[in-house]
Amino acid sequence: MKDPGWPEGYARRVLDEVDSTNAEGLRLAKSLAGPTWIFAHRQVAGRGRRGRAWTDPAGNFAASLVLKPAEPPGQAALRSFVAALALHDALSTLVPGAELSLKWPNDVLLSGGKLAGILLEGSGSGRVMDHLVIGIGVNLAEAPPGAEGAVPPVSLRQGTGAEVAPETLLAHLAHAYAARETVFGARGFGPLREAWLARAARLGEEVIARTMRGETRGLFETVDAEGKLVLKTEGGRVAIAAADVFFERGT
Numbered sequence: 001m002k003d004p005g006w007p008e009g010y011a012r013r014v015l016d017e018v019d020s021t022n023a024e025g026l027r028l029a030k031s032l033a034g035p036t037w038i039f040a041h042r043q044v045a046g047r048g049r050r051g052r053a054w055t056d057p058a059g060n061f062a063a064s065l066v067l068k069p070a071e072p073p074g075q076a077a078l079r080s081f082v083a084a085l086a087l088h089d090a091l092s093t094l095v096p097g098a099e100l101s102l103k104w105p106n107d108v109l110l111s112g113g114k115l116a117g118i119l120l121e122g123s124g125s126g127r128v129m130d131h132l133v134i135g136i137g138v139n140l141a142e143a144p145p146g147a148e149g150a151v152p153p154v155s156l157r158q159g160t161g162a163e164v165a166p167e168t169l170l171a172h173l174a175h176a177y178a179a180r181e182t183v184f185g186a187r188g189f190g191p192l193r194e195a196w197l198a199r200a201a202r203l204g205e206e207v208i209a210r211t212m213r214g215e216t217r218g219l220f221e222t223v224d225a226e227g228k229l230v231l232k233t234e235g236g237r238v239a240i241a242a243a244d245v246f247f248e249r250g251t
């Protein structure tokens with residue numbers, strides 16, 4: 001596989017061990033001069049969405065990209081789609097033929113199982129975000145146990161037989177991210193939304209979106225211009241900003 005090279009304008013820090021690459025990104029953010037990837041060979045206290053823990057068996061991938069977007073939080077948060085697409089790009093290049101898809105808001109699935117998760121964290125004062133940390137975890141070697149009712153975790157090794165080293169994925173992901181970010185900067189969310197929808201899992205099918213306040217069941221119609229999940233329910237169309245999505249069939 002050809003080395004994609006490291007993208008211009010992005011720095012990289014490689015750590016042997018860290019609690020969480022996201023936590024490290026938030027600690028370092030103020031001191032970083034520009035976009036920086038923080039990669040760890042071993043992450044011992046990984047964080048998942050909604051306060052869950054993320055476990056990283058040896059050989060899995062853990063890295064975070066620290067950005068200073070100086071944008072309103074809603075615009076900055078669309079980078080979860082930029083990152084998910086970039087990860088899909090990188091994995092498709094490394095493992096051609098792998099059955100990859102994207103699950104709203106930002107999981108990457110392999111043959112319907114959860115291969116990767118993305119966690120955005122940030123800080124800001126006033127109307128714009130000072131720092132955005134995009135944390136990406138990929139089950140390259142091993143799938144940790146999953147939560148009950150959620151999409152079952154899978155690993156790339158178990159699902160495809162492919163052996164991808166975390167450092168190799170970092171180079172491809174950084175390259176793919178830079179390309180998608182350039183499009184986002186120049187043309188906005190529109191083209192990325194189209195690309196995301198073209199790779200979406202369960203589009204047009206019934207899904208359940210669970211929030212702290214309850215659940216909404218409906219047909220997954222689209223993702224809107226703000227990145228919200230749009231469900232067609234019995235009571236009409238509903239746009240959801242944040243939720244956990246469950247599939248009835250197959251999970």
Ligand SMILES: O=C(O)CCCC[C@@H]1SC[C@@H]2NC(=O)N[C@@H]21
Nearest residue numbers: 020022046047048049117135137
């Ligand atoms: O719950 C999810 O699906 C998101 C998981 C995100 C895990 C990654 S691993 C690298 C980065 N550092 C963390 O502590 N979390 C993210």
